[in-house]
Amino acid sequence: xxxxxxxxLLAMAGLLCNGLAxxxxxxxxxxxxxxxxxxxxxxxxxxxxxxxxxxxxRPAEVWQDRYGAIAGDDKKGILGLATDMRAxxxxxxTAIMDCNAKGGVACKVxxxxxxxxxxxxxxxxxxxxxxxPTLEDAISAGIKGCMETGDRNCRTALKVCSTPxxxx
Numbered sequence: 001x002x003x004x005x006x007x008x009l010l011a012m013a014g015l016l017c018n019g020l021a022x023x024x025x026x027x028x029x030x031x032x033x034x035x036x037x038x039x040x041x042x043x044x045x046x047x048x049x050x051x052x053x054x055x056x057x058r059p060a061e062v063w064q065d066r067y068g069a070i071a072g073d074d075k076k077g078i079l080g081l082a083t084d085m086r087a088x089x090x091x092x093x094t095a096i097m098d099c100n101a102k103g104g105v106a107c108k109v110x111x112x113x114x115x116x117x118x119x120x121x122x123x124x125x126x127x128x129x130x131x132x133p134t135l136e137d138a139i140s141a142g143i144k145g146c147m148e149t150g151d152r153n154c155r156t157a158l159k160v161c162s163t164p165x166x167x168x
Contacts, residue, residue, distance in 0.1 A: 026044075027044035028044065030046060030047055031044040031045060031046055031047065032044065032045060032047050059168060060168075061166060061168060062166070062167050062168035063164040063165065063166050063167065064086065064164060064165050064167050065086075065114050065115055065164055066083075066084045066085065066086070066114070066115060066162040066163060066164055066165060067082075067084075067085045067086070067087060067088045067090070067091035067112065067113065067114050067162055068081070068082055068083040068084070068085065068091050068095075068112070068113050068114075068116075068118060068160055068161070068162035069081065069082045069085075069088075069091040069092045069094070069095035069109055069111065069112040069113070070095055070109070070110045070111050070118055070120055070129055070158065070160070071092070071095035071096045071098070071099040071104075071107045071108060071109045071110060072099060072104070072107060072108065072110050072120075073099055073103075073104030073105060073106050073107045073108075074106070074108075075106060076103060076104055076105070076106075078099055078102050078103055078104040078107070079099060079102075079120060079157075079158055080094075080095045080096060080097065080098030080099025080100070080101070080102060080104065080107060081095050081098055081158065081160055082094035082095040082098060083160050083161065083162045084162050084163075084165075085162070088112050088114065091112055091162070092109045092112050095107075095109060095112075096108070096109065110129045111129045111130070111131055113131035113162065114162070115133075115162065115163060115164045116131045116132060116133055116138070116161070116162065117131065117132060117133070117134060117135040117137070117138040117159065117160065117161035117162075118130065118131040118132075118138055118158075118159070118160055118161075119132075119135075119138040119139045119141070119142035119143075119156050119158070119159045120142065120156070120157050120158035120159075121139075121142030121143050121145065121146045121154055121155065121156050121157065122146065122154070122155060122157045123146045123147075123149070123151030123152055123153050123154045123155075124151055124152050124153050125151055126146065126149050126151045127146070127157075128142050128145035128146045128149070129142070130142045130145060135159060135161055138159065139156050139159055142156055143155070143156065
């Protein structure tokens with residue numbers, strides 16, 4: 001009788017241990033098995049408070065610079081411009097070509113800028129060309145620069161921006 005009781009006790013312990021030994025239920029580390037309802041297949045869920053679980057990281061933003069330029073022929077009063085170019089040299093060349101296409105013969109780059117805005121301000125006798133991070137700042141600085149020369153009737157004749165482009 002003692003042997004039978006011992007065998008039953010060992011069998012029950014084996015069943016209990018068997019259930020404990022398979023507590024992971026085939027789930028990966030950091031997960032535990034669960035069932036939505038009896039007689040349903042089990043699934044795996046993250047163990048609450050498990051420090052190994054991290055939220056997925058968003059990929060870092062990637063931006064590409066954009067360049068612009070203003071070129072001019074002072075004698076003829078002709079301006080050429082370029083915006084949103086991928087390289088400074090291309091922006092300069094494009095601005096000169098634009099000035100030449102409008103009838104300029106002695107076109108020269110007045111300003112080149114990256115990820116910014118530029119303003120060409122003129123008065124009765126002189127002009128000012130500036131680039132700043134925002135359009136408002138460029139316009140304000142251009143008018144201020146014109147007025148500081150003592151010129152009158154200062155106004156913004158041209159304003160343009162080249163802003164970076166998000167590629168990821």
